[in-house]
Amino acid sequence: MIKVRVPAKVNVQLGVGGLRADGFHDLANVFFAVALGDEVTAAPGEGVTLTCSGPDAAQVPLDDTNLAARAARLLAAHHGLADPGVHLHIAKAIPVAGGMAGGSADGAAALVACDALWGLDTPFENLLDLAAELGSDVPFALLGGVALGRGRGEILEALPVTGTFHWVFAVADGGLSTPAVFRECDRLREEAGTGSGDTDVPTPDAAPALLAALATGDPAALAAALTNDLQSAALSLRPSLAATLAAGTEAGAIGALVSGSGPTCAFLAKDAEAAEALATALAASGTCRTAHATYGPVPGAAIHPRATES
Ligand code: ATP
Structure with a gap:
């Protein structure tokens, strides 16, 4: 069993540019990772299954739309695993649909947890690419700390910070x-x-x-x-x-x-x-x-x- 802790984020700056032809906005997004976070546990299982606990658990979809399930399937496909097996449990502390990237956090945590459970040893750079495929906020949940996100928010540059x-x-x-x-x-x-x-x-x-x-x-x-x-x-x-x-x-x-x-x-x-x-x-x-x-x-x-x- 693998347990992964993942932070929520707050944007200390969220600069929103104009609406682009592709429907996204150019952002200057300074992400800041906070200790308030979720825990995602990966255990051996048949297929990709999901449970969730915590005060907001009822609002979390447990089907294939869940970012943690999507992350597990994406990682398996990247490595050509035809029949991935994992049971993911999300202990949810991040408010759902709260502007703190909780779903993205679970996607990042599932990538790390499944990578370890399945012994894949995926290079961090590749995990970041898979994270960007899942959503604009997912790469930052892998990186943590404080980072400037450009583009849709997925092009990240770590920023220097002193203290807490x-x-x-x-x-x-x-x-x-x-x-x-x-x-x-x-x-x-x-x-x-x-x-x-x-x-x-x-x-x-x-x-x-x-x-x-x-x-x-x-x-x-x-x-x-x-x-x-x-x-x-x-x-x-x-x-x-x-x-x-x-x-x-x-x-x-x-x-x-x-x-x-x-x-x-x-x-x-x-x-x-x-x-x-x-x-x-x-x-x-x-x-x-x-x-x-x-x-x-x-x-x-x-x-x-x-x-x-x-
Ligand atoms: P962001 O700050 O990235 O815009 P958010 O924090 O406002 O996101 P989330 O908690 O990520 O919002 O949830 C948005 C929607 O995503 C939820 O209403 C839910 O339907 C769906 N969702 C998919 N996977 C998850 C997950 N693991 N946890 C919570 N919501 C999820």
């Missing part, structure tokens, strides 16, 4: 569909008269102040540099998130933003103690379902050394 940052995530009731949030972003741009195409919207790039804050390990500077071009679209589709962001700021967060396409809200705290107090205050505020204190950056999908038996 402390975060709180406020989990909303229900999810938001990522494609729907991108469509709303385009609609709001059209409505504002700026146009939404890739000739109207400048190609985004990583903000120098953000990169400096990460490199020097300065939480106040990072808080001041947090940006998310999808935030107004997420707020337009889910206006109640404004109250969540305000509650976190009132309770002492030094920075606040919607995580990715939302509806999870992310708050930066000045230290671990402040993060615990902030999570307690947010959970009691009535503006979210629950709140978790966590930290990062942490590594990408990795085998849990003491939980692995042959």
Whole structure:
């Protein structure tokens, strides 16, 4: 049995360019891996089967659309395994459809877990290519740390970071569909008269102040540099998130933003103690379902050394 831990992500910058002819947007996406994560266990089995546990388990599809199952089949096909056998169990802590790339995380974890279970020893570069085939956010879940994603977000460059940052995530009731949030972003741009195409919207790039804050390990500077071009679209589709962001700021967060396409809200705290107090205050505020204190950056999908038996 192989157990893999995999982090969720928050985008500390999510710069969204214009809509391309292929339906995607050019992104300047600074991914940050946090300790709040899922655990995917791979055990020998017949065919590819799946179970899931955790508070959001009922929202996770257990058929072939699950990214963990798709990852197992893709890895098997890459190696020409005609009849792959694995039972995957997802212990789900990452909010589902929450803007924290939980499905992508499970896809990355399944690649690592099946690679070890089946003794394939796939080079990391090849795993990254397979991850990019599965989805734009999957390669980062393999890499972890902090990275700039360009293109659809899948062309990654690891970024230097000093120290640990402390975060709180406020989990909303229900999810938001990522494609729907991108469509709303385009609609709001059209409505504002700026146009939404890739000739109207400048190609985004990583903000120098953000990169400096990460490199020097300065939480106040990072808080001041947090940006998310999808935030107004997420707020337009889910206006109640404004109250969540305000509650976190009132309770002492030094920075606040919607995580990715939302509806999870992310708050930066000045230290671990402040993060615990902030999570307690947010959970009691009535503006979210629950709140978790966590930290990062942490590594990408990795085998849990003491939980692995042959
Ligand atoms: P992102 O931040 O990458 O846009 P997200 O965090 O908002 O994604 P996910 O939790 O990845 O959203 O789930 C989006 C949808 O993907 C779910 O509603 C579900 O139908 C499907 N899905 C497929 N595989 C998984 C998985 N392993 N865990 C959760 N959802 C999955």
